Amino acid sequence: MDHEEHIAPFASEAERIPPVTEICEKTKTASLSIPMDEDSQSNTSLKDTLLDHLANSKVAHFKSQQVEEPELSFEQKRQIAEDILIHNPGQFLSRFGQFLQSQHLDYFTEINKRCESYEVTFYLQQLRRFHCKTSNEVDVKNRRFEALKKLVKEGIYFSEKEMKQRNPLLYQQLIGQYLTKKEVEDRNNEDRADINSWVNLLLAQIERDQMLCLREQQKDYEDGAIEEFDTSDEEQEEVEDDYDEEEEEEEEEDSKSEHRTENGSCSANEDQEKENGRCLSSKNQKKRKQLPGKEKELLREEFVSNMYRSFLEGKDEDFDYSQVDLNPEYECLALRSQDEEEKYFDSETPEFVADECGSGEEDDDELDTYMKNLKPDSTPSDLAGKFNIML
Numbered sequence: 001m002d003h004e005e006h007i008a009p010f011a012s013e014a015e016r017i018p019p020v021t022e023i024c025e026k027t028k029t030a031s032l033s034i035p036m037d038e039d040s041q042s043n044t045s046l047k048d049t050l051l052d053h054l055a056n057s058k059v060a061h062f063k064s065q066q067v068e069e070p071e072l073s074f075e076q077k078r079q080i081a082e083d084i085l086i087h088n089p090g091q092f093l094s095r096f097g098q099f100l101q102s103q104h105l106d107y108f109t110e111i112n113k114r115c116e117s118y119e120v121t122f123y124l125q126q127l128r129r130f131h132c133k134t135s136n137e138v139d140v141k142n143r144r145f146e147a148l149k150k151l152v153k154e155g156i157y158f159s160e161k162e163m164k165q166r167n168p169l170l171y172q173q174l175i176g177q178y179l180t181k182k183e184v185e186d187r188n189n190e191d192r193a194d195i196n197s198w199v200n201l202l203l204a205q206i207e208r209d210q211m212l213c214l215r216e217q218q219k220d221y222e223d224g225a226i227e228e229f230d231t232s233d234e235e236q237e238e239v240e241d242d243y244d245e246e247e248e249e250e251e252e253e254d255s256k257s258e259h260r261t262e263n264g265s266c267s268a269n270e271d272q273e274k275e276n277g278r279c280l281s282s283k284n285q286k287k288r289k290q291l292p293g294k295e296k297e298l299l300r301e302e303f304v305s306n307m308y309r310s311f312l313e314g315k316d317e318d319f320d321y322s323q324v325d326l327n328p329e330y331e332c333l334a335l336r337s338q339d340e341e342e343k344y345f346d347s348e349t350p351e352f353v354a355d356e357c358g359s360g361e362e363d364d365d366e367l368d369t370y371m372k373n374l375k376p377d378s379t380p381s382d383l384a385g386k387f388n389i390m391l
Contacts, residue, residue, distance in 0.1 A: 043110055047085075050104035054081050060099045090119030097123055098326060102131035126328070143330035144312050144321075150330075151311075161191070163307045166316065168211045169218035174303040178291045 054060055055078035062072055062080045072080075085092045089108060105127055112120050129135040151157040164171040179187075195201050291299070314321055324330050 043107060046104065046107045050100055050107060051078050051081055051085070053101065053104065054078075054096055054099055057099045060096055090117055090123060093120060093123035093127065097127045098130060100127070102128075105131070139331065140325045141312070143324050143327065144314075146330040147324045148308060148311055158304075158307065163304070165207065165211050166318070167218075167307065167310070168215035169222070170303060170306060172215065174299040175296075178296050178299065 055074050060077075062077050065072075081092070081096060084095065089111065093108065105124060108120055108124055112124070129139065156162065160175075164176075191204065195204055310316055311319070
């Protein structure tokens with residue numbers, strides 16, 4: 001199946017990114033060094049605050065170190081950051097901007113008023129957008145969608161084997177239990193073809209054990225949720241039944257003699273019903289295992305769509321979303337270019353990024369609209385059960 005057919009329904013989830021108009025009339029090719037002679041005590045205090053905050057960061061990278069080198073001290077980190085800030089504010093924002101707080105950006109706004117730099121202006125726009133919740137959510141959604149398309153094209157992360165490893169219960173409910181014996185053998189042969197050493201054999205066995213363990217955990221969780229739901233219904237029924245308990249006891253007492261005389265025939269009927277139930281269950285099970293190709297394909301598409309949605313919603317626990325959410329390389333450049341072009345022809349008045357937070361809330365959010373229209377999440381058993389009704 002062509003992967004583009006699976007991705008197509010998710011194309012509507014890509015957000016229309018509010019345009020970012022360049023403030024500078026002329027692009028400067030080199031970074032501009034801005035003198036840092038603060039005239040106000042407040043600006044000096046803000047500078048010290050942002051440097052202290054950055055030096056205390058556990059994720060900011062200050063310099064390359066050898067394995068045996070000791071960790072940089074607070075003073076060393078602060079000094080490195082201050083040197084870069086003084087000599088090249090644009091580089092400072094590029095390197096450390098994402099680790100600053102929104103109020104720290106006011107410092108660069110003030111110094112940029114005195115000596116405007118295209119580089120500083122550019123990174124201020126990006127960071128204002130990063131700290132604006134609405135705009136940042138839009139960027140994250142679009143970057144994940146671009147990453148999804150890239151991963152599908154590469155064919156590894158969203159291969160059937162990898163998706164089965166991440167959600168084995170859903171795979172078993174929607175695909176695995178309907179595979180023919182030949183299909184199972186073919187998949188096993190494909191898996192064995194990749195094993196060319198004892199190490200790979202051991203790793204494959206570990207992955208299989210982990211997958212089976214995860215499937216059991218998912219099954220226990222699903223059964224627990226269903227049992228809790230059933231228990232709530234039973235408690236409600238008990239409350240309603242207590243009201244008529246006395247009448248039921250009287251009716252039960254009156255019917256005891258009748259049940260004694262018909263006990264033999266009732267037992268025979270019950271045994272027959274149980275036997276018929278087992279036969280019917282066996283037939284249904286056999287029937288479920290022999291789904292027509294169309295129904296099997298629909299179930300497969302449902303499984304793949306669920307895996308795509310899980311990725312877009314950030315539910316893949318083993319995936320490092322920071323490599324996507326904070327990476328501007330995953331921005332939907334086509335949509336951004338289109339928006340900027342439309343904005344250029346619609347208006348000649350520059351708009352600043354600071355106004356985007358407000359406009360972002362007013363614009364229709366296509367992905368939010370899509371998610372709101374989705375039906376409540378169903379368990380794998382529910383999804384598989386829908387197709388039993390069709391048979």
